[in-house]
Amino acid sequence: DAKTTQPNSMESNEEEPVHLPCNHSTISGTDYIHWYRQLPSQGPEYVIHGLTSNVNNRMASLAIAEDRKSSTLILHRATLRDAVVYYCILSGSGGSNYKLTFGKGTLLTVNP
Amino acid sequence: NAGVMQNPRHLVRRRGQEARLRCSPMKGHSHVYWYRQLPEEGLKFMVYLQKENIIDESGMPKERFSAEFPKEGPSILRIQQVVRGDSAAYFCASSPASRGDYNEQFFGPGTRLTVL
Numbered sequence: 001d002a003k004t005t006q007p008n009s010m011e012s013n014e015e016e017p018v019h020l021p022c023n024h025s026t027i028s029g030t031d032y033i034h035w036y037r038q039l040p041s042q043g044p045e046y047v048i049h050g051l052t053s054n055v056n057n058r059m060a061s062l063a064i065a066e067d068r069k070s071s072t073l074i075l076h077r078a079t080l081r082d083a084v085v086y087y088c089i090l091s092g093s094g095g096s097n098y099k100l101t102f103g104k105g106t107l108l109t110v111n112p
Numbered sequence: 113n114a115g116v117m118q119n120p121r122h123l124v125r126r127r128g129q130e131a132r133l134r135c136s137p138m139k140g141h142s143h144v145y146w147y148r149q150l151p152e153e154g155l156k157f158m159v160y161l162q163k164e165n166i167i168d169e170s171g172m173p174k175e176r177f178s179a180e181f182p183k184e185g186p187s188i189l190r191i192q193q194v195v196r197g198d199s200a201a202y203f204c205a206s207s208p209a210s211r212g213d214y215n216e217q218f219f220g221p222g223t224r225l226t227v228l
Contacts (some may be wrong), residue, residue: 023128043203043219044155063213087154098145099168100217102154 004088009107012078020073020106022088027068032097034089035073044087045062047073083110094102113141116206116220124226131191131198132224137206145217146179148161149201161187161191194227201225 005023010069011020024033032051036044048055048062050071055062061074075082087105117136125131134213137144142163147155156193158171172179181187191198203222207215 041221043205043222045219046216051215098143098160098215098217099157099171100147100155101157102147102149102153 004090004103006086006088006103006106008104009109011109011111013111014080015077018075018082018108018110020075020108021070021087021088022072023070023089024088025069027090028099030097031090033062033064033068033071034091034100035060036087036089036100036102038085038087038105040084047086062110078108078110080112082108083108116204116218118202118204118220120223121221122224122226124228125194126228128193131194131225133189133191133202133204133225135187135189135204135206135220137187137204138218140208141206141218142209143207144181145205145207146189147188147203147205147219148157149203149222150199155203158189179199186223188201191225194225199225199227 032049034049036049037047038044048057048060050062050064054064063072085105085107087102089100089102116138119134123131144161146158149155150222155201159179160168161179164183176192179192201222201224203219205217205219207217
């Protein structure tokens, strides 16, 4: 499976935008890019996913580089509830896009 | 609209005992996935099931682990003769029947298994 690289931690201020980076230089043409987040002692929660084009939903935006070797999760206005771990994941190719492999993610700290 | 339910939330077993973890998918979801999160690691895929069928068990250990999703009732992940290395958080996720080439997975709160 293609791997992703994320910073271990990032810090932001409340009500400011946050850009969480992810590198995936070995991504294949059919791999989806997923973002999930996980609160302590809970299961992961879906945030957003994309293939080639930038995506927006009510939670966040996903900006995908033209060569697809990196992507950025954008939280438009950070709140204290956003201070959790964020995972950038590539799914398996060839129809196995259900197989998610989580790394250690980025722990986001939000300062009030 | 209840989410994915898992029980028990915490399970303690002694070495050699059996552990049975249950997962009830969201209403209307027919696809179930099990993941394991070892201490200090990320979640790893174990198995993907649809009703009465195992679709992909490539992440399951070859021995002692089995999973089922019967026509009626919850999905069960069964671990026989547990060892200390089985101590982990086990998460279940579900998704609806395929509507295209992507289905978001909805995760349950997990079962934390401790083997003494």
